[in-house]
Amino acid sequence: MNPYNTVLLPIVSLSDIFGKDLILNPRASFSNYGWLPKNREKLDFLTGAPLTVAGDMPVICSDSVVSQEIISLLKRVNLEVAPFRHIYHSERSYQDTLDLFNGQKKQMVVNHPHPSSEINRGGYWIDPQLIGFLNNKANLEKLVPIGHTPRRVVIHPNEISKTVDQLKKLPVVIKVASDEPNGGGYDVVICKSKKDVSYAYNYFNTCSTVVVEEYIEIEQSYNIQFAKTIKGDIIYLGTSEQIATADGIYIGNWFERDHEPPEKLMKVGLAIMEYACSLGFIGIGGFDIVISNDNRQFVIDLNFRLNGSTAPLLLKESIFSAYNASILLFQNWDSHLKWDDFFAVCQQAVEELNFIPLAFNNPLSNSNPDTACYVSGVIFGSSKEEILEKEECLNVCMTNVM
Numbered sequence: 001m002n003p004y005n006t007v008l009l010p011i012v013s014l015s016d017i018f019g020k021d022l023i024l025n026p027r028a029s030f031s032n033y034g035w036l037p038k039n040r041e042k043l044d045f046l047t048g049a050p051l052t053v054a055g056d057m058p059v060i061c062s063d064s065v066v067s068q069e070i071i072s073l074l075k076r077v078n079l080e081v082a083p084f085r086h087i088y089h090s091e092r093s094y095q096d097t098l099d100l101f102n103g104q105k106k107q108m109v110v111n112h113p114h115p116s117s118e119i120n121r122g123g124y125w126i127d128p129q130l131i132g133f134l135n136n137k138a139n140l141e142k143l144v145p146i147g148h149t150p151r152r153v154v155i156h157p158n159e160i161s162k163t164v165d166q167l168k169k170l171p172v173v174i175k176v177a178s179d180e181p182n183g184g185g186y187d188v189v190i191c192k193s194k195k196d197v198s199y200a201y202n203y204f205n206t207c208s209t210v211v212v213e214e215y216i217e218i219e220q221s222y223n224i225q226f227a228k229t230i231k232g233d234i235i236y237l238g239t240s241e242q243i244a245t246a247d248g249i250y251i252g253n254w255f256e257r258d259h260e261p262p263e264k265l266m267k268v269g270l271a272i273m274e275y276a277c278s279l280g281f282i283g284i285g286g287f288d289i290v291i292s293n294d295n296r297q298f299v300i301d302l303n304f305r306l307n308g309s310t311a312p313l314l315l316k317e318s319i320f321s322a323y324n325a326s327i328l329l330f331q332n333w334d335s336h337l338k339w340d341d342f343f344a345v346c347q348q349a350v351e352e353l354n355f356i357p358l359a360f361n362n363p364l365s366n367s368n369p370d371t372a373c374y375v376s377g378v379i380f381g382s383s384k385e386e387i388l389e390k391e392e393c394l395n396v397c398m399t400n401v402m
Contacts, residue, residue: 006322008078008356010314012227012235013055017284018109019230022125023086023101025060026050026306028112030091034181036112041361045374048359049311054082060097060108062361063089069343070360077356078322079315098123109283111305112181126282132179134276134285134304137187137211144299145271148289150214157205163212164197170215173248174200177209183303185249190215216300217293222261223253223309224269225286228277236266238313240330242288252331253309254384255316265289265297276304284310311358312378319356325380329387334372335398339364342373345397353390354380 014024026047028036037043041064048065052074059082066087074081088094095118101108102123110119113128121128133139138154154177155163164172174197176187189200204210221244225237239261240253260266269287276285286307288300307313312330319328335342339362349355356378363371379394381387 005078006318007080008052008315008318008322009080010053010055010311011317012229012237012314013057014050014053014059015055015057017227017229018057018125018282020056020058021107023058023060023106023108024050024054024111024306025098025108026111027060027062027088027094028181029114029118030094031115031118033115034112035176035178035187036181036183037186041363041371042374045359045361045376046308048361049376050306051082051085052079052358053311053314054084055080056084057082058084058086060086060088060094063087064361064363065359067360067362067364070362073343073347073350073357073360077350079356079358112183113179127280129179130280131304134279134281134302135182136177136179137175137182137301138177138209140211140299140302143272143275143302145268148268148297148299150216150298150300152211152213154209154211157201157207157210160201160204160210160212161197164191167212170194171196173211173213173215174204175211175213176204176207177211178207183305184308185244185247188248190246190248213300216290216296216298218290219293219295220261220291222265222289222291223286223307224261224265224289225284225307225310225313226269226273227284228273228282230282234270234273234277236270237284237310238316239266240309240313242309243331250308252329253312255312255328255330255378257320257326261289262291262297265291268297268299272299272302286310311376315358315378319378319380323354323380325354326382327384327387328378328380329384329391330376330378331391332374332376333394333398334374336370336372337398339373342375342398345394346375346377349394349397353394354387355390355394356380 044062047061107125171192221242243252286303361374
């Protein structure tokens with residue numbers, strides 16, 4: 001536990017960035033709109049982490065992330081939880097919440113744009129067409145300084161096979177090019193074989209366009225985040241090293257104390273942010289910038305919204321200071337243990353494994369008994385080796401009752 005009972009506060013809160021009058025909506029539409037996880041419980045779970053960095057900004061969240069025992073444990077590890085919460089209990093009550101704000105002409109910071117039937121144009125703080133443009137992978141070269149994007153071509157899905165044949169080289173990366181919401185790697189297929197190319201076509205054939213992109217052998221992968229505040233300032237929020245599966249699915253981040261990426265990457269990230277802001281963007285931007293194994297630098301993805309790692313990024317300095325830690329691992333865990341057993345594992349991990357939970361999903365609020373339990377959090381320590389040992393222990397505990 002925190003030896004000094006120091007409250008873990010973000011370097012800047014969401015209310016510092018957006019003010020107190022706007023409402024944060026981190027939930028994607030229930031209508032399976034866009035290229036995001038189709039698991040409803042996972043999308044509900046993602047409404048939890050922003051609560052720990054919101055400050056006084058009101059937040060829409062699922063009842064599954066704010067049960068009394070969850071809030072008690074978050075407060076026990078000295079996190080501040082957003083006091084202004086608009087809690088939904090079902091798809092219907094979520095839409096009722098949106099309808100209420102539409103009727104009151106309240107504006108929302110919407111992480112993932114919704115169909116126009118669910119949120120009207122006046123309900124968005126930032127024009128959803130601008131958000132769609134900035135996050136559309138077809139527009140990467142329009143937003144990134146020249147020379148910092150992989151070789152790529154934007155085509156119709158029907159041209160995938162022909163285009164890959166013309167390249168005469170695998171692997172390649174195929175990505176959705178759409179203004180619809182996307183993220184987490186669910187809009188990307190890494191093709192290492194002809195079978196993968198066929199899969200990509202079947203997966204993306206409902207899109208109007210896709211990107212076929214050069215595959216980069218990545219040496220280091222950074223997520224660099226900036227924010228433009230409601231007061232007009234562009235501020236640097238921080239950087240993490242990204243962790244992804246071999247298939248490109250995002251799974252977590254490393255945060256190292258007093259460690260920053262090369263200055264030239266920071267300059268590229270700032271140039272992207274400044275250009276987006278010149279188009280009217282205000283908010284958080286997170287940019288995936290990689291160094292290849294032959295020392296080239298590329299921007300491979302832009303995320304103009306709260307990123308999966310935004311909450312731990314904003315909290316990392318408080319955690320480093322409170323625990324005299326030098327490195328953090330942020331990750332999501334899921335388990336099919338019963339909720340009481342799962343929650344007990346998390347409580348014990350707080351005591352024994354240097355674990356700080358940031359968000360939970362309690363499946364008892366859901367009528368599906370097979371719903372997994374979720375938790376996101378950080379493990380802190382003095383070395384990656386120490387943390388990975390604790391992570392392995394936690395992984396074992398997540399599959400077996402302690």
